Amino acid sequence: MSKQQEQRGEHTSMKMTMRLGPRSYDIILKRGSLGRLGQLADLMNRRVLVVTDDGVPAQWPDAVLAQCTRGYKLVLPAGEATKCFSQLEKICRTLLENGFTRADAVVAVGGGVVGDLAGFAAAVYMRGIAFINCPTTTLSQVDSSIGGKTAIDLAGAKNAVGAFHQPELVVIDPDTLSTLPPRHFANGLAEAVKAGLLGDEKLFALFEEGDAAGHIEEILTRALAVKKAVVEQDERDTGARACLNFGHTLGHAVESASDMGLLHGECVGLGMLPMITDKTLRRRAAAVLKDLGLPVKVRYDGAAVQGFLAHDKKLGSGDKLTVVRVAEAGSYYLEQLPLEAVQAMVGSGIG
Numbered sequence: 478m479s480k481q482q483e484q485r486g487e488h489t490s491m492k493m494t495m496r497l498g499p500r501s502y503d504i505i506l507k508r509g510s511l512g513r514l515g516q517l518a519d520l521m522n523r524r525v526l527v528v529t530d531d532g533v534p535a536q537w538p539d540a541v542l543a544q545c546t547r548g549y550k551l552v553l554p555a556g557e558a559t560k561c562f563s564q565l566e567k568i569c570r571t572l573l574e575n576g577f578t579r580a581d582a583v584v585a586v587g588g589g590v591v592g593d594l595a596g597f598a599a600a601v602y603m604r605g606i607a608f609i610n611c612p613t614t615t616l617s618q619v620d621s622s623i624g625g626k627t628a629i630d631l632a633g634a635k636n637a638v639g640a641f642h643q644p645e646l647v648v649i650d651p652d653t654l655s656t657l658p659p660r661h662f663a664n665g666l667a668e669a670v671k672a673g674l675l676g677d678e679k680l681f682a683l684f685e686e687g688d689a690a691g692h693i694e695e696i697l698t699r700a701l702a703v704k705k706a707v708v709e710q711d712e713r714d715t716g717a718r719a720c721l722n723f724g725h726t727l728g729h730a731v732e733s734a735s736d737m738g739l740l741h742g743e744c745v746g747l748g749m750l751p752m753i754t755d756k757t758l759r760r761r762a763a764a765v766l767k768d769l770g771l772p773v774k775v776r777y778d779g780a781a782v783q784g785f786l787a788h789d790k791k792l793g794s795g796d797k798l799t800v801v802r803v804a805e806a807g808s809y810y811l812e813q814l815p816l817e818a819v820q821a822m823v824g825s826g827i828g
């Protein structure tokens with residue numbers, strides 16, 4: 478996107494490049510781009526396995542499949558449980574049985590579950606083959622499709638087994654969101670609100686205007702730009718990428734310790750609120766989340782959430798947790814807090 482386009486507020490299509498040296502790739506956002514993927518990537522001169530799940534309307538993976546000369550499609554069961562060894566094996570077997578080599582490619586068409594799993598299969602099959610990510614949920618379009626993190630879960634531990642495997646290309650078609658259930662649409666936007674609070678005041682202001690669906694391209698573009706800048710500084714998550722955990726420390730504890738059936742983005746939204754140090758901004762952020770249809774009040778078993786925090790994998794020596802705090806929209810700071818201080822924020826609910 479050019480500076481002039483940005484100033485004019487034009488975000489109908491966008492191309493940015495994730496600059497990671499030899500692992501650099503383009504991120505393309507354009508309505509209808511799934512149906513034109515063959516113009517953006519080679520689907521003719523190699524085998525292509527399109528991986529999707531049975532919650533994704535067939536029209537989206539089939540739009541890609543129709544452009545492949547040697548295309549195969551694998552439809553997995555929808556849901557987090559699919560991020561497991563047996564489904565990973567299924568993908569790898571399909572690749573092997575159909576003669577895929579390192580000259581071929583895997584294309585994910587779906588949400589974060591499909592992207593994480595298919596990306597991991599592409600990372601390990603024959604020690605790594607090309608991966609193209611076509612995310613179809615707001616969560617995967619603003620967050621999980623870029624950054625190269627791929628993984629499956631193990632024994633209840635999320636993303637316990639995985640690899641960094643950068644895609645060859647990310648193609649985001651906002652048209653795919655037309656079939657996404659409203660709850661999932663809002664769920665992913667919590668990560669975009671997070672991006673605004675962390676690094677783009679204008680993005681946060683855009684949410685305050687309301688009508689997120691009407692501004693979806695600009696929201697996706699701005700949120701992606703925030704994450705891209707962070708990933709470029711810290712590809713393998715050893716430093717700067719920690720800021721992306723804003724809202725995740727408490728959010729993850731609430732998500733894991735409660736059985737309220739809340740989605741990930743919903744918990745991240747809730748988890749951000751106590752980490753905003755300025756009262757007025759906290760109220761504004763709560764109003765934005767509420768307007769999106771995301772929960773802003775929740776009651777839970779405080780002891781269970783506190784117990785989960787005590788097992789947070791980010792707990793450093795001396796029982797301190799590094800949390801991400803925001804005092805004004807568009808900037809953040811890291812704070813090391815004793816575990817008890819974070820536990821004290823938990824109480825018996827948020828909001």
Ligand SMILES: NC(=O)c1ccc[n+]([C@@H]2O[C@H](COP(=O)([O-])OP(=O)(O)OC[C@H]3O[C@@H](n4cnc5c(N)ncnc54)[C@H](O)[C@@H]3O)[C@@H](O)[C@H]2O)c1
Pocket residue numbers: 530531532533534537555556557560587588589590591593613614615616617620621622623624625626627635636653654655656657658661664665741
């Ligand atoms: N790799 C990363 O950096 C990263 C970051 C954040 C989250 N994640 C992972 O992302 C996953 C969550 O992703 P998600 O929220 O996209 O969930 P998801 O992939 O489970 O998708 C949610 C539901 O929407 C359906 N769906 C997908 N696209 C659709 C469409 N266009 N129309 C109708 N239905 C559609 C799916 O079938 C599924 O039922 C988690 O496993 C999480 O760990 C990864």
